[in-house]
Amino acid sequence: MRPTSEQLERKLSTYPDEDLLLLTPQVPEAFSVFYDRHLRSVMSFLLSRTGNAEVAEELTCEVFAAAFIGIGTYEPKRGEGRAWLFGIARITLLRSYRQHAIECRALGLGPATSLPV
Secondary structure (H helix, E strand, C coil): CCCCHHHHHHHHCCCCHHHHHHHCCCCCHHHHHHHHHHHHHHHHHHHHHHCCHHHHHHHHHHHHHHHHHCHHHCCHHHCCHHHHHHHHHHHHHHHHHHHHHHHHHHCCCCCHHHCCC
C-alpha cells in the first residue's frame, strides 16, 4: 500500500535539505517540505529588504517558483540547500530593484529610491 501524502511528508520532514532537493525531481512532495521549512525565513529576509509586505510576499513566491524550476541546478557539494535558496532570493530581489528603477525612469520619477519597492 502506498503511503498517503501526509505520511510521506511526515517521513520527508526528517530529511536534511540537501536530500529533499535531490529527491524533488522524483518525489515532488520533498519540495513541499523544503518550502514549509524555509518559507518564513525567506519572507522575513525579503520583508526586511523591501519594507513592503505585499512586495515581499510576491517576491517570496517568485523565489520558490524559481527554486522549483531550477531544482536541477542544485549541487550539494557547492553548499547547503538553504544557502542555494537565499542565493535565489538575493538574485530575485536585485531583479526587482532593477525593474523598479527602470519603471521609475520610464515614468520620469527620478531615482528608484523615490518610491518604496
